[in-house]
């Protein structure tokens with residue numbers, strides 16, 4: 001298992017495997033960058049393994065298919081495994097599926113998990129497994145589910161087919177409908193504590209811990225870019241003059257720095273949303289604005305004005 005620093009979760013899931021009573025709907029939740037999706041993929045591999053080995057035997061055809069799709073998903077190599085459907089002359093993204101007939105991975109389509117995606121997942125849920133004893137539907141970033149999608153999903157979670165397992169991954173559970181969380185078996189992932197974070201990073205930096213929210217992968221990237229972390233803090237202050245200066249400062253940076261700034265800012269806004277300090281409508285509007293800014297960057301849009309417009313939706 002590739003899961004690091006989540007020993008508690010691993011022990012817990014080991015116990016579930018050995019009890020042979022695995023719930024049909026599970027929710028893995030916790031901050032970003034602490035291994036939730038990786039763990040969900042590995043756990044799914046175990047659920048589908050033909051030898052029924054916890055975490056998979058690594059030898060059977062099911063495990064081989066799962067290892068292959070995991071590599072493609074984590075590598076961001078999605079093109080060859082994306083499934084679409086045609087609706088009103090438009091191509092609609094549904095999910096990722098590889099050679100394993102009993103597994104689908106459902107990431108958000110852009111900024112949200114859409115109703116078409118949930119519909120297709122429901123169809124999949126009621127099919128018979130073709131290779132393994134069961135089927136697994138792994139839905140990623142379910143905190144980005146629209147209300148419409150959540151209600152549609154609820155129907156199948158109420159009475160899931162016996163041989164179908166849902167693994168939902170979310171950055172928090174506060175943003176989900178209580179009717180969804182109450183129907184799932186919850187597994188909490190903790191952020192890295194400061195001590196292990198500093199040790200693994202090789203540096204004691206409170207700023208990096210805060211900016212990366214305990215995600216080591218991001219912190220390593222930010223190590224060389226501490227000035228951007230500082231500009232972000234100014235941007236997040238409630239002093240409009242500081243915010244304006246921060247936006248101006250980012251205007252001068254190259255595209256790579258601008259993208260990094262957007263990613264950090266998006267993380268912080270998502271965190272605010274998960275704490276319920278931002279309503280869904282404004283959150284969605286901001287997420288859409290992020291997409292527009294990213295697309296506009298290559299066309300030379302005025303970065304400072306665009307990020308300032310984000311600030312005005314927010315405050």
Ligand SMILES: [Zn+2]
Nearest residue numbers: 049057060063
């Ligand atoms: Zn196997």
